[in-house]
Amino acid sequence: MKNKAITSRDVDFAKWYTDIVRAAHLASYSNVKGCIVIEPNGYAIWERMQQTLDKMFKETGHKNICMPMLIPENLMKKESDLINGFAPEVAWVTQGGDKKLEERMCIRPTSETLFSDYYSTLVSSYRDLPIKYNQWCNVLRWEKETRPFLRSREFLWQEGHTIHETKEEAENETKMMLEIYKKFFEEYLAIPVITGKKTEKEKFAGAEYTLTIEALMYNGVSLQSATSHYFGQKFSKAYDIKFSNRNNEQEYAYQTSWGSSTRMIGGLIMVHSDDNGLVLPPKIAPNQVAIIPIGNSELVKVKVEEIYNELNNAGITSYVDNSEKSPGFKFAEAEVNGIPVRIEIGERDLNENKITFVRRDTREKIVESLNIDVSKYVNELLSKIQNNLYNNALKRREDLTYECHNLEDVEKIMNTKPGFIKAMWCGSEECELKMKEIKGTKSRCILENHKHIDDKCIVCGKEAKHLVVWGIQY
């Protein structure tokens, strides 16, 4: 039974993706170019992501804050790498009411400038450090080509900005936040990620270095899923964030930033979902269970109520589909919306003292005795699903990860079944650009502390410096 509204992902992956977004009511297009309406189903996923990450941020000593949305031009331009990096995609406000502004202001594409300016007024002694703030907000980047969740002009995200007394402490923060993202992806989103450092060419504008987590989608295209940047003193020098250190000398603070966005929803879709609709890992699903009554006898009603309460008491989120639709319709609806477990309760089963469970990941139907501990059973099922999704994604990534020693192999792979390419690199941008000529293959990240697979750069044959993961990106 194939969902009619969804194009098969093996036939046309791009079309499949937008079909899922629409069929599962995650988002719809608006009349504002490149901006989407995130619908309740999509927003609920974002809220779950926020709750989970926010908790992890707070547990590691971060506080939330809210910065202005507008950035005056002079403030934006203080750090030249940043403005050069973002200039092409910044939107400017030049008029307020009927008055032309003397100084135009940009709508934040990212808030390093505002945080830095603010921090400069906040810090005077090493005793004031560290400062570890985060904000949940929207940002605007004037993208040319847009796709729901993966790349829209306005998107929701979280940006953490911290300043520290020492280089070491800031670098530890950079690493720790990357680990938090990795943990969130692997444990909650059930998406295995590769971690590493971006090359000079691919790093964030203004950063000393950028750490990234990279995930592989069903079609072998990679998605930069979250990044953590170490700034050193670049911004603190540009924005004059100085403090008296322990030797009573003036010193510039050491800074980091890190972010993740609604793009994660796109990743979630492209890793787990199938031709029948969305598939959500239980730990991130706003509703973990759909309870579907069949028929409307008193017997069924009572049992439905009982199961709902039992799940609720066990901390499992569920809803009862009491709409007047036919059971078949409700099954399909729960499925397309990606609800991890469906419980079907009907008179036929009840008379035999039975209850039916259906897993969304495998679509397997399981009939069980009513004597089981339902909430315990569901909890076990949810964790099986969570693990299964992760393992499937991991296996796929492993199947699509290739070690390459020459460009012919890379070309062959990228033209047939793309994925992650592991190959040695000399460190020159020239070789990165050469690689890009093969279907747009770019460096995803440098793997550190990995055994080198060759002595020579795969492109130029000169001495290799790094083991790099390459891929086609979204």
Place this chain on the structure above:
RNA sequence: CGGGAAGUAGCACAACUUGGCAGUGCGCGUGGUUUGGGACCAUGAGGUUGCAGGUUCAAAUCCUGUCUUCCCGACCA
């Protein structure tokens, strides 16, 4: 931003070539029968044909502009 395609009811589309009452299916309302994989019968509602301008007795249809979307590139999270 280049190359291509498209926009008609909530959704998918037809009518456009050759200008002449804006239609079909799904969905939606009402009444009834149903209910274990997207139920059935009856009946009804729903439109400034993306927007603006032009040609014409007459425009969904022809022309111009503009906005939005999709696909392929370039650019970027």
